[in-house]
Amino acid sequence: MHREMETSYSQLLHAIGEDTSREGLVDTPKRAAAAFRFLNGGYHQSLESVLNNAVFEADTQDMVIVKNVELYSLCEHHLLPFIGKCHVGYLPKGKVIGLSKVARIVEMYARRLQIQERLTKQIADAIQTAVSPSGVAVVVEAKHLCMMMRGVEKQNSVMTTSSMLGLFRDRISTRSEFLDLINR
Numbered sequence: 315m316h317r318e319m320e321t322s323y324s325q326l327l328h329a330i331g332e333d334t335s336r337e338g339l340v341d342t343p344k345r346a347a348a349a350f351r352f353l354n355g356g357y358h359q360s361l362e363s364v365l366n367n368a369v370f371e372a373d374t375q376d377m378v379i380v381k382n383v384e385l386y387s388l389c390e391h392h393l394l395p396f397i398g399k400c401h402v403g404y405l406p407k408g409k410v411i412g413l414s415k416v417a418r419i420v421e422m423y424a425r426r427l428q429i430q431e432r433l434t435k436q437i438a439d440a441i442q443t444a445v446s447p448s449g450v451a452v453v454v455e456a457k458h459l460c461m462m463m464r465g466v467e468k469q470n471s472v473m474t475t476s477s478m479l480g481l482f483r484d485r486i487s488t489r490s491e492f493l494d495l496i497n498r
């Protein structure tokens with residue numbers, strides 16, 4: 315499997331007209347394959363393994379917000395990065411998750427080939443599954459290198475996607491509170 319990926323990267327380099335035997339490139343297929351495996355490591359993780367039982371009883375019902383979680387993913391259309399940040403909010407109903415776990419959930423789904431819309435939804439669904447809250451809100455803001463480096467070359471466009479579940483979907487005041495807090 316590793317060998318196969320290295321061979322593929324060699325072929326790619328050859329196809330763009332590179333001399334794969336020159337010094338700077340000798341180990342590139344190996345390094346590129348390792349990097350690509352790392353960036354797609356989320357396929358080998360599950361919500362269960364990521365949570366690792368870090369779900370705790372708590373009788374608060376106040377909104378929990380985790381803001382500015384860094385996000386690095388690869389678009390499935392061009393295999394180019396999209397990078398940005400993710401904001402997660404939920405309304406606990408007896409259970410909360412460890413703060414770092416929110417970041418780990420984001421990472422697990424980001425390290426798969428993605429479109430931003432699906433990534434956003436998957437994060438929201440995972441929080442819903444993990445703690446069954448009264449509502450979940452996820453907003454992702456990202457810049458896509460496939461937009462910035464090629465094609466239309468829109469260097470400064472930021473794509474924003476959101477997924478609202480439960481009370482964040484049904485109650486405008488709850489949604490507004492969340493959006494105010496993340497934009498502060």
Ligand SMILES: [Zn+2]
Nearest residue numbers: 389391392460
């Ligand atoms: Zn793309």
